[in-house]
Amino acid sequence: MNTPHHNFGFCAVFKALKRCKWRGVVRGLLSSVVALMFCDAVLALDINQANEAELDSVKGMGPALSAKVLSARTQGSFKDWSDLMQRVSGIRQNKALHFSEQGLTVNGQAFRAKP
The missing domain is CATH 1.20.5 (Single alpha-helices involved in coiled-coils or other helix-helix interfaces)
Structure with missing residues (x-):
């Protein structure tokens, strides 16, 4: 078969x-x-483009500081880190360095501490 x-x-x-x-x-x-x-x-989170939720997601930013950033940004975009630090109380060199290490930029530029 x-x-x-x-x-x-x-x-x-x-x-x-x-x-x-x-x-x-x-x-x-x-x-x-x-x-x-x-x-x-x-x-790649630029502070001039970020919305409130994106700013809040940055460690150390918090709702109060992100509200200050958004309020200051209504007057115009931040030119550089020194402009940001002058216009937003609560952001100084240490905070700026901490935020920059997490990828936050101002006009695409990372923070560089002045010696």
Whole structure:
């Protein structure tokens, strides 16, 4: 009796493994993109563009200080860090350095302490 040999089980398993492999690749790519988006958001927060929620997310900023920043910004964009420190009470060299280390910038510039 000659019956054709069908190995359907192998095909189903092989197809499932192939699908799982691609799912892993797609999942890895998506998680990498999301991670890069969050890193970019954290590392590139300009004080002239940030909204209240973004300012509050900066460690050490707090709602009161972010409100002062937004209030001072209504008079015009901050030119540089010294302009920011003059117009917003509560931000001095130590705070500016701390904020800059977290990725906060003024017109794209990081804070550089004057010797």
